[in-house]
Amino acid sequence: MTTTDPYAGERLKLSPFYPRQEVLNIREAWSAWNGYKFAEYYYDAEYEYFCVRNQCATYDITPMQKYEIRGRDAEVMLNRMVTRDVTKIGIDKVAYCVWCTDEGRMIDDGTIFKLADDRFMLTCGSPCTAWLAKSAFGFDDVTITDVTDDLAALSLQGPTSCAVLKNMGLHGIDTAKPFNIMHFPFHGESLMVSRTGFTGDLGYELWIPPELGLKLWDELYAAGEDYGIQPYGEAATNMARLEAAFIMPAMEFNEALRTVNFEHDQTPFELSLGWLVDFDKPHFSGRSALLKEKQRGPKYTLTKLDIEGNRPAEGSYIYGNKQCTKEIGYVTSAMWSPAVKANIALAMIMTDQLDNKMWAEIYYEKELRQYSRIAACTRKKKPFWAPSRARATPPPDC
Amino acid sequence: MNKYDAIIIGAGHNGLTNAAYLAKAGLNVVVLEKNDYIGGAAVSRELQEGWLYSSCSYVCSMMRQAIHRDLDLGRHGLILVPYLGTVNFGDGDERLFSYHDEEAAHHELKRHSPHDADAMHRFQTDLTRYSQLIRKTLMRTPPDPASFRPRDIMEFLYLAKQFWTLGEKELYEYVRFFTMSAAEYLEDYFENDLIKAAMASPGIIGTALGVYSPGSSYVLLHHVMGDVDGSIGAWGLARGGMGAISDAIAGAVAEHGGEIRTNAGVQKVLVKNGKAIGVVLENGDEITARIVVSNLDAKRTFTRIMDKSDLPEGIYERAKNFKIRGSSGKVNIALSGMPKFTGVPENRYLARGGQGFSGSLETMERAYDCWKRGAWSDDPFVESVIPSAWDPTVAPAGKHWMSNFVQYCPPELSSGPWTPEKRDAFGKSVIDKIERYSPGFRDLIVHMEVRTPHEIENEVGLTEGNIFQGELTIDQLFFNRPFPGYGQYRMPVKNLYMCGSSTHPGGGVSSVCGANAAREILIDLRRTNTVPVDDFYDE
Numbered sequence: 001m002t003t004t005d006p007y008a009g010e011r012l013k014l015s016p017f018y019p020r021q022e023v024l025n026i027r028e029a030w031s032a033w034n035g036y037k038f039a040e041y042y043y044d045a046e047y048e049y050f051c052v053r054n055q056c057a058t059y060d061i062t063p064m065q066k067y068e069i070r071g072r073d074a075e076v077m078l079n080r081m082v083t084r085d086v087t088k089i090g091i092d093k094v095a096y097c098v099w100c101t102d103e104g105r106m107i108d109d110g111t112i113f114k115l116a117d118d119r120f121m122l123t124c125g126s127p128c129t130a131w132l133a134k135s136a137f138g139f140d141d142v143t144i145t146d147v148t149d150d151l152a153a154l155s156l157q158g159p160t161s162c163a164v165l166k167n168m169g170l171h172g173i174d175t176a177k178p179f180n181i182m183h184f185p186f187h188g189e190s191l192m193v194s195r196t197g198f199t200g201d202l203g204y205e206l207w208i209p210p211e212l213g214l215k216l217w218d219e220l221y222a223a224g225e226d227y228g229i230q231p232y233g234e235a236a237t238n239m240a241r242l243e244a245a246f247i248m249p250a251m252e253f254n255e256a257l258r259t260v261n262f263e264h265d266q267t268p269f270e271l272s273l274g275w276l277v278d279f280d281k282p283h284f285s286g287r288s289a290l291l292k293e294k295q296r297g298p299k300y301t302l303t304k305l306d307i308e309g310n311r312p313a314e315g316s317y318i319y320g321n322k323q324c325t326k327e328i329g330y331v332t333s334a335m336w337s338p339a340v341k342a343n344i345a346l347a348m349i350m351t352d353q354l355d356n357k358m359w360a361e362i363y364y365e366k367e368l369r370q371y372s373r374i375a376a377c378t379r380k381k382k383p384f385w386a387p388s389r390a391r392a393t394p395p396p397d398c
Numbered sequence: 399m400n401k402y403d404a405i406i407i408g409a410g411h412n413g414l415t416n417a418a419y420l421a422k423a424g425l426n427v428v429v430l431e432k433n434d435y436i437g438g439a440a441v442s443r444e445l446q447e448g449w450l451y452s453s454c455s456y457v458c459s460m461m462r463q464a465i466h467r468d469l470d471l472g473r474h475g476l477i478l479v480p481y482l483g484t485v486n487f488g489d490g491d492e493r494l495f496s497y498h499d500e501e502a503a504h505h506e507l508k509r510h511s512p513h514d515a516d517a518m519h520r521f522q523t524d525l526t527r528y529s530q531l532i533r534k535t536l537m538r539t540p541p542d543p544a545s546f547r548p549r550d551i552m553e554f555l556y557l558a559k560q561f562w563t564l565g566e567k568e569l570y571e572y573v574r575f576f577t578m579s580a581a582e583y584l585e586d587y588f589e590n591d592l593i594k595a596a597m598a599s600p601g602i603i604g605t606a607l608g609v610y611s612p613g614s615s616y617v618l619l620h621h622v623m624g625d626v627d628g629s630i631g632a633w634g635l636a637r638g639g640m641g642a643i644s645d646a647i648a649g650a651v652a653e654h655g656g657e658i659r660t661n662a663g664v665q666k667v668l669v670k671n672g673k674a675i676g677v678v679l680e681n682g683d684e685i686t687a688r689i690v691v692s693n694l695d696a697k698r699t700f701t702r703i704m705d706k707s708d709l710p711e712g713i714y715e716r717a718k719n720f721k722i723r724g725s726s727g728k729v730n731i732a733l734s735g736m737p738k739f740t741g742v743p744e745n746r747y748l749a750r751g752g753q754g755f756s757g758s759l760e761t762m763e764r765a766y767d768c769w770k771r772g773a774w775s776d777d778p779f780v781e782s783v784i785p786s787a788w789d790p791t792v793a794p795a796g797k798h799w800m801s802n803f804v805q806y807c808p809p810e811l812s813s814g815p816w817t818p819e820k821r822d823a824f825g826k827s828v829i830d831k832i833e834r835y836s837p838g839f840r841d842l843i844v845h846m847e848v849r850t851p852h853e854i855e856n857e858v859g860l861t862e863g864n865i866f867q868g869e870l871t872i873d874q875l876f877f878n879r880p881f882p883g884y885g886q887y888r889m890p891v892k893n894l895y896m897c898g899s900s901t902h903p904g905g906g907v908s909s910v911c912g913a914n915a916a917r918e919i920l921i922d923l924r925r926t927n928t929v930p931v932d933d934f935y936d937e
Binding site: 027043044046047050053054055159160163167225226227228309310336338339340341342397 | 463466467471472477478479480482498499626627628637747787788789790791795796933934
């Protein structure tokens with residue numbers, strides 16, 4: 001006898017890859033992302049992180065929000081919305097972008113895929129339908145479609161990722177430069193592959209109609225068998241992206257449209273993303289506020305810190321003196337980096353204090369007792385992890 | 399006028415570490431290596447095209463993270479990755495799976511013995527406590543017990559303070575622990591034979607002791623006191639093999655302006671008026687320097703490359719009697735595919751760990767009996783790892799390489815000297831043992847490198863092929879290492895130092911001996927110290 005599930009309305013959606021993920025998630029470590037059931041990790045977060053750094057691993061980005069923006073006005077509309085110059089993106093190229101409120105506060109970050117002169121794909125972490133609709137107001141020929149559920153996507157990251165795609169039969173994939181897009185025939189459909197990712201390492205993102213999701217998974221895993229392929233979840237992603245010094249919503253920035261308290265959201269300048277703001281292009285949302293911000297200098301600056309000792313400075317305040325009386329900032333993300341062998345963190349530091357010495361007050365627990373230590377911090381200019389293979393074309397060992 | 403401030407003899411990982419820290423302090427250093435490649439026993443060698451063997455040492459846990467971080471070895475290409483589960487094979491069909499996950503590991507132990515599953519918590523807790531304490535001594539120079547210098551007295555006070563944190567009962571236990579055998583120590587915790595054998599195996603690796611020999615419990619501790627990213631007892635693999643560690647340290651040497659010369663074997667240390675002044679190379683060249691640092695073992699340093707007449711009374715004899723017995727063999731095998739083991743599920747994570755062909759305490763002790771008789775055992779203890787299951791750079795895709803460490807293998811056979819035939823027969827004994835648990839294993843073999851103590855001594859330069867540069871027994875540890883009275887890296891001849899595993903804290907790819915020696919040298923040369931203090935996970 002079949003009955004209707006009375007809790008159906010509260011259950012999470014399943015990704016097209018779920019039948020395979022279900023088998024591989026030995027630890028039953030699930031969380032959620034945009035309504036999808038989503039792996040926190042499958043076997044062990046650190047193991048998966050090491051697969052990304054040493055072999056290759058896949059991350060299900062199906063739940064990421066994906067919008068198709070079509071029409072003659074698609075480009076000008078996007079250009080009006082984001083801070084970067086969209087007209088500079090070539091066809092089959094991807095660009096990382098942010099978009100802001102009129103006050104210059106960041107709503108979200110994401111990537112724009114230019115697929116044709118009148119066809120773009122925008123991806124971002126959180127749903128953005130309403131803001132896109134607002135941004136399209138006044139433009140005649142632009143259609144915005146949420147294609148999140150119509151496009152399955154899998155990120156393949158790590159030093160053997162190119163070799164795996166080659167082994168899968170994607171000829172010429174080794175010629176794809178970072179942020180390039182290539183298309184391959186795949187069982188009567190088109191498989192789109194972009195050389196993008198969120199790990200700071202060599203990697204690709206694969207985009208396919210959901211009906212072919214499992215076929216893609218199976219062919220990828222068959223090709224990757226001898227290259228150490230392994231699925232990874234949110235936990236390993238968070239480790240890899242922090243080493244690459246990439247920002248995360250609800251960690252480094254609070255989405256402007258969900259920020260209650262005054263200026264508890266951020267500007268791109270505060271997030272060290274000033275390079276994404278192009279004042280030479282036509283007007284865009286937040287332009288005048290951002291111009292003011294640029295001239296005045298941001299109040300805070302997102303800073304990369306190498307901290308002495310090895311206790312992650314999670315949630316720590318940063319001080320301008322060792323006595324910890326002069327507060328100058330706060331840590332947004334922190335971890336011990338196994339690849340870099342450093343105690344790393346991203347922190348929001350008052351811009352006028354950046355050249356000062358800094359100390360973090362770190363709290364930690366040992367067998368139920370609380371301890372603290374004061375650790376000196378060194379400011380780093382470059383990402384903690386940036387291997388040359390991430391930029392090389394063709395990538396090494398491929 | 400010397401061209402060099404320091405000559406370091408031997409480009410093993412400790413020699414390189416020593417050179418890196420001296421160069422970092424602004425000294426002009428040269429590392430002299432007899433082979434045409436660097437690394438000593440931390441080396442990756444392509445003996446079969448496409449396969450990269452870690453010919454000697456094969457896993458890493460002792461490497462001090464403080465040194466890794468301070469010399470920025472990551473930037474010089476080093477990445478160390480912990481490996482996952484291990485399968486221990488009993489004499490018969492029993493298998494013990496050490497799962498990575500704590501719950502699964504406990505459940506598996508329970509399958510063998512509910513008693514031992516519970517006891518494991520106490521065992522791990524006690525070992526961790528002992529490890530924490532000994533780890534605090536690693537990157538410090540042992541105090542001289544016969545000295546009244548303030549520094550030595552302060553160091554003893556530091557140690558007393560650390561030891562006192564154990565509490566009275568544990569302090570007694572700790573002292574007792576050092577003199578026990580691994581088997582007896584484990585008897586207090588476990589009842590299951592296979593669990594005992596699996597836990598005892600680190601107690602015999604590399605040592606000419608048996609599981610029932612007093613002192614093997616310390617060897618056990620020596621193998622579990624390391625860590626990978628703070629996870630004490632964990633072991634890791636170096637991407638690109640163990641040579642990647644030496645190469646990264648060599649990168650640091652170069653970064654700080656140091657020089658490394660290969661094909662530059664040292665024939666003799668030059669001594670004048672009781673002071674080391676340089677070396678003569680095998681090709682006859684003389685190189686002089688303010689100081690000479692030997693990364694060779696104590697026996698080799700004082701009996702091979704030094705003149706007896708240059709040494710103070712009694713040192714030659716001490717060196718001659720230095721306990722450095724060869725007891726291990728190594729069989730490196732290139733495989734055409736991943737071996738399958740009977741009774742082991744095709745769990746891809748288990749395959750990324752190691753295999754312990756430990757059998758039982760009895761089997762291990764019988765293998766030791768063979769060693770004492772000057773023979774190899776037909777049923778040896780073998781510890782294996784298949785690094786290619788994890789590392790894509792050490793074998794072609796789909797192919798594998800397996801490292802097999804064999805205990806025991808005698809340095810001299812009762813049947814006469816080692817010959818290539820005898821070496822192959824020893825290799826066969828290892829293959830036979832693995833084949834017992836992996837039918838068809840033999841057919842997967844593409845290439846094989848068999849190393850008895852004879853090869854290890856002659857190629858690497860470790861006397862008798864002893865992997866620790868001298869036994870890790872209490873008479874040769876801490877301030878007794880290498881000899882009583884010379885535990886602080888300064889040797890009996892002025893301006894001569896030692897920086898290898900013959901010094902505190904002993905064997906293992908730790909870089910600690912080299913770093914500690916550098917710190918002492920920099921004190922003597924009145925230079926600013928460049929060696930970091932150890933970085934603990936706030937234990």
